[in-house]
Amino acid sequence: SRSIDLAVIPGDGIGQEVVAEGLKVLSAVLPQDVKLETKEYDFGAQRYHATGETLTDADLDALKQHDAILLGAIGDPSVPSGVLERGFLLKLRFAFDHHVNLRPSKLLPGVATPLAGQPQIDFIVVREGTEGPYTGNGGTIRKGTEHEVATEVSVNTAFGVERVVRDAFARAQARPRKKLTLVHKNNVLTFAGHLWTNIFNKVAEEYPEVTTEYIHVDAATIFLVTQPERFDVIVTDNLFGDIITDLAAAVSGGIGVAASGNINPSGEFPSMFEPVHGSAPDIAGQGKADPTATVLSVALLLRHLGLEAEAARIEEAVAADLAERVGNPARSTSEIGDALAVRVAG
Amino acid sequence: SRSIDLAVIPGDGIGQEVVAEGLKVLSAVLPQDVKLETKEYDFGAQRYHATGETLTDADLDALKQHDAILLGAIGDPSVPSGVLERGFLLKLRFAFDHHVNLRPSKLLPGVATPLAGQPQIDFIVVREGTEGPYTGNGGTIRKGTEHEVATEVSVNTAFGVERVVRDAFARAQARPRKKLTLVHKNNVLTFAGHLWTNIFNKVAEEYPEVTTEYIHVDAATIFLVTQPERFDVIVTDNLFGDIITDLAAAVSGGIGVAASGNINPSGEFPSMFEPVHGSAPDIAGQGKADPTATVLSVALLLRHLGLEAEAARIEEAVAADLAERVGNPARSTSEIGDALAVRVAG
Ligand SMILES: CC(C)[C@H](C(=O)O)[C@@H](O)C(=O)O
Ligand SMILES: CC(C)[C@H](C(=O)O)[C@@H](O)C(=O)O
Numbered sequence: 001s002r003s004i005d006l007a008v009i010p011g012d013g014i015g016q017e018v019v020a021e022g023l024k025v026l027s028a029v030l031p032q033d034v035k036l037e038t039k040e041y042d043f044g045a046q047r048y049h050a051t052g053e054t055l056t057d058a059d060l061d062a063l064k065q066h067d068a069i070l071l072g073a074i075g076d077p078s079v080p081s082g083v084l085e086r087g088f089l090l091k092l093r094f095a096f097d098h099h100v101n102l103r104p105s106k107l108l109p110g111v112a113t114p115l116a117g118q119p120q121i122d123f124i125v126v127r128e129g130t131e132g133p134y135t136g137n138g139g140t141i142r143k144g145t146e147h148e149v150a151t152e153v154s155v156n157t158a159f160g161v162e163r164v165v166r167d168a169f170a171r172a173q174a175r176p177r178k179k180l181t182l183v184h185k186n187n188v189l190t191f192a193g194h195l196w197t198n199i200f201n202k203v204a205e206e207y208p209e210v211t212t213e214y215i216h217v218d219a220a221t222i223f224l225v226t227q228p229e230r231f232d233v234i235v236t237d238n239l240f241g242d243i244i245t246d247l248a249a250a251v252s253g254g255i256g257v258a259a260s261g262n263i264n265p266s267g268e269f270p271s272m273f274e275p276v277h278g279s280a281p282d283i284a285g286q287g288k289a290d291p292t293a294t295v296l297s298v299a300l301l302l303r304h305l306g307l308e309a310e311a312a313r314i315e316e317a318v319a320a321d322l323a324e325r326v327g328n329p330a331r332s333t334s335e336i337g338d339a340l341a342v343r344v345a346g
Numbered sequence: 347s348r349s350i351d352l353a354v355i356p357g358d359g360i361g362q363e364v365v366a367e368g369l370k371v372l373s374a375v376l377p378q379d380v381k382l383e384t385k386e387y388d389f390g391a392q393r394y395h396a397t398g399e400t401l402t403d404a405d406l407d408a409l410k411q412h413d414a415i416l417l418g419a420i421g422d423p424s425v426p427s428g429v430l431e432r433g434f435l436l437k438l439r440f441a442f443d444h445h446v447n448l449r450p451s452k453l454l455p456g457v458a459t460p461l462a463g464q465p466q467i468d469f470i471v472v473r474e475g476t477e478g479p480y481t482g483n484g485g486t487i488r489k490g491t492e493h494e495v496a497t498e499v500s501v502n503t504a505f506g507v508e509r510v511v512r513d514a515f516a517r518a519q520a521r522p523r524k525k526l527t528l529v530h531k532n533n534v535l536t537f538a539g540h541l542w543t544n545i546f547n548k549v550a551e552e553y554p555e556v557t558t559e560y561i562h563v564d565a566a567t568i569f570l571v572t573q574p575e576r577f578d579v580i581v582t583d584n585l586f587g588d589i590i591t592d593l594a595a596a597v598s599g600g601i602g603v604a605a606s607g608n609i610n611p612s613g614e615f616p617s618m619f620e621p622v623h624g625s626a627p628d629i630a631g632q633g634k635a636d637p638t639a640t641v642l643s644v645a646l647l648l649r650h651l652g653l654e655a656e657a658a659r660i661e662e663a664v665a666a667d668l669a670e671r672v673g674n675p676a677r678s679t680s681e682i683g684d685a686l687a688v689r690v691a692g
Contacts, residue, residue: 081536081539081543082533082534082536082540085533085534086534113462114571114572115461115462116459116462133479133500133534136536137497138499138500138535138538140537140540146505146508147504147505148503148504148541149502149503150537151483151501152479152502152537153484153497153499154479154498154499154500155497157493157494157496158494185585187428187432188432189484189498190428191496191498192484198490218588218589221592221596222593222595224593225593226600239531242531242534243564243589246568247564247567247570247593250567254572
């Protein structure tokens, strides 16, 4: 008999509410013979205010023991910008070498989009997760004076780029359309751009069935709103991936339904699954948050752990639930969770 | 009697065609007592192939003599990515200290947008033009090997940030809504982010009438498609500005109508005006390009030179022309230019 040992990090704001529904659906979908064990961790603003800690070495040791991590959201206006982001979210992604940040975008029938004409949207973004301008390299001199200089260094290595490009090619090869788009800005960021482009072109030779294209990040934002159907798999760096996946979420149903996985493909460290949205303190505690993004992140988690049938059942349940929303009154966070739990169990 | 001494750089691809129409409309709008002198320069792919030169010191000396520069587009697939961008476009922006990159977005009546429900869009982006990751700082070691490391350094100075933030506040103060949004990623790029945020907050104290807000660049892409009416003036760094202005163009009528100015506010160097679009080699020479973005760039040029009435006449002519396009057959590049020339003269 199998078991899943899950670390659960509800976090701040609506994180608590949406994670509860994610776990509800997870329990409902798992077959009898899969034992689910969960351990909750108290990371986030409260712990930071109480102890000054965001993520200690002991925390990392504890988290490392689990099979996977489910995260709600981290962040609160009471904490200065950057403290929890760098001190928790990014620290964890880097410590556990989450180099494949996977973000699917699929516009499901009946779901509202800001785009006219209900386009076909079904692509995944493979965002690099451990390099680029996210490394924290850089610094400030003469801080607070009129002579201040602040730098941010984007670090890109052949090792780091090649592994994520290979992951993206393998994903493209496994999809019906077999198309992979590299998004970068290689006409301006020529050092990093040439590294990305050369490795992309080199790996492409091993995947003759995969159609490839290159698009500058600025042009990619245009295509995401004018021709989103042109994308199948996109591979891109950490910062460009951050930007275009928010836009991708916006056009394919909003951040209420955008899931993500921070994946360590080798399995050396547990992977982490989280909704793309933040902690939304303005609506926290009111039962207004849509738990769908968290529930879809649970599906990504199950797929990562090899439970493909259960992942698919969750995705089907979400599709059916979204299709039924049109014209019906809004439901609370837990009502949506209940409905999804019933569907996946049924 | 006044005069305008204009440097004209048609450039590559459709650049030639659209600049011809820009000049046609410029000649038509100018009053009798303003003498227009133009000198054409041959920068771009052809000259690069013939001489290996992109922009020499002698070229810069020659360009410096003019009152302003009108550019069509530079870039061709026959030239490796980055050569003309870094060697011409960016070299010129840096050499002439074009630190205010001005990009207005206005969705005019009758103009198609990929967004549903025809939202109100009327904002300007003030993009920093001489710093950030565009400086060319960075480099590559162990190139072409599995140990390659490529870096890109975003350089941000108090001097550079403050002058563009001040420019943006002044523009916001002069607009009816008086709202300014800072777009950055200060939760991750904490060194540059804090510099931008601190200077923004400091200058804000001098503009009590201006409403300010801060939005992360990823979230900004969401708002640009879900609530574009929330923006009035946006100030942002060079790379974020590049990305969001393409998206802004896409939602407010497309790059066929997106104008820009690369402005040196002190007047020490001539400012350069250019459509946001590129050289579009796929449709070059076919009379298919829309010259509207270039014509609107001419309006920005006239406004910069103090010819406000003429600038406004061009903008009114464009609005009227766009409104009449609906349901009418497509016109060629020169037919659109002719129609606009007639309107501004009439
Ligand atoms: C909160 C922030 C650190 C994070 C990021 O920039 O990666 C978020 O925007 C995301 O996309 O997961
Ligand atoms: C061509 C390129 C160098 C340029 C930029 O990145 O600034 C273009 O995208 C623009 O927006 O003017």
